[in-house]
Amino acid sequence: DVKVTQSSRYLVKRTGEKVFLECVQDMDHENMFWYRQDPGLGLRLIYFSYDVKMKEKGDIPEGYSVSREKKERFSLILESASTNQTSMYLCASWGAHEYEQYFGPGTRLTVT
Amino acid sequence: GNSVTQMEGPVTLSEEAFLTINCTYTATGYPSLFWYVQYPGEGLQLLLKATKADDKGSNKGFEATYRKETTSFHLEKGSVQVSDSAVYFCALHGSSNTGKLIFGQGTTLQVKP
Numbered sequence: 001d002v003k004v005t006q007s008s009r010y011l012v013k014r015t016g017e018k019v020f021l022e023c024v025q026d027m028d029h030e031n032m033f034w035y036r037q038d039p040g041l042g043l044r045l046i047y048f049s050y051d052v053k054m055k056e057k058g059d060i061p062e063g064y065s066v067s068r069e070k071k072e073r074f075s076l077i078l079e080s081a082s083t084n085q086t087s088m089y090l091c092a093s094w095g096a097h098e099y100e101q102y103f104g105p106g107t108r109l110t111v112t
Numbered sequence: 113g114n115s116v117t118q119m120e121g122p123v124t125l126s127e128e129a130f131l132t133i134n135c136t137y138t139a140t141g142y143p144s145l146f147w148y149v150q151y152p153g154e155g156l157q158l159l160l161k162a163t164k165a166d167d168k169g170s171n172k173g174f175e176a177t178y179r180k181e182t183t184s185f186h187l188e189k190g191s192v193q194v195s196d197s198a199v200y201f202c203a204l205h206g207s208s209n210t211g212k213l214i215f216g217q218g219t220t221l222q223v224k225p
Contacts, residue, residue: 004155031211042201042217043156050210090155094211099163100146101213103155 003027004104006091012110019078021107023091031094032074033101034058034066036087043090049074081111114139118202118216125192125223133187133219135176135202145169145178145185146203146213156201159187192223 007022025032031050035043035058045058049068063085067075074093078085091104119134137143144163148156160169165180174189185202202216 033212040217043215045212048210048212092156096209096211099144099205100158100161101156101211103148103157105153105155 004093004102006104006107008107010108013081014112015082017081019081021076021089023074023104024072025093029093029095033092034076035090037090038087083111086111114204114206114214116202116204116214116216118219122220122222127194127223127225128191131189131192133200135185137183137204139204141207144205147176147187148201150199194223194225197221197223
C-alpha cells in the first residue's frame with residue numbers, strides 16, 4: 001500500500017511564527033503536491049514538485065514556500081503565519097504507473 | 113483553461129435512495145477524469161476513474177461514465193448507505209504528464225438512516 005504521511009494531524013500556531021508542514025511518501029513517486037482545503041473552495045494547489053530540488057508554483061503560492069531535498073519528503077513552509085492561513089493542508093504524491101494521486105490524512109492548522 | 117464544476121451541496125438522502133452527483137468539465141485535449149472521496153477526518157482517496165471517452169469507472173457500487181459529448185462525468189449509486197456519508201470531489205487530469213489534478217469544489221453527501 002502506498003503511504004503518504006504528514007507530520008501532524010492538528011497544529012496550533014501564533015501569528016508571525018514560522019511553520020513547517022512535513023510530508024513523506026514511501027512509493028518513490030517523483031511528483032508531490034501541497035493543497036489547502038477550505039469549505040466551498042475545494043482543493044487549491046499551493047505548490048508542486050516534480051523532482052528533488054524542483055518546484056513549481058500552483059494557484060495560491062503567496063505566503064508559502066516549499067523544500068524538496070529528498071525524493072520522499074516534501075515540506076511546506078509558512079514563513080510568517082497569518083490567521084488567513086488557518087486551513088486544512090493536504091499533501092499528495094502522483095503515481096504515474098497507478099495513474100492516481102495518493103493523499104495524506106491532512107494537517108488542520110489553526111493560526112491564532 | 114481546464115476547469116471542473118460540481119453540483120452544489122449538501123445533498124441529503126435517506127438510506128437506500130438513488131444518488132447522482134453532477135460533474136461537468138472544460139478541457140482541451142483528452143483529459144482523464146476522477147472521483148475522489150473524503151470521509152470525515154481523513155484525506156482523499158480515489159473512488160474511481162476513467163481515462164478515455166465512453167469509459168465507465170466503478171467501485172463500491174458507485175459508477176461514472178466519461179461522456180465527451182456532454183463533457184460530463186456524473187457519479188451515481190443505486191442505493192446509498194449511511195457509511196457513504198462523505199465529501200465527493202470530481203477531478204480532471206489534463207494531457208500533460210505532471211500528475212496535476214484540477215478539482216471541483218466538492219459535494220457533501222449526508223445519508224440518514
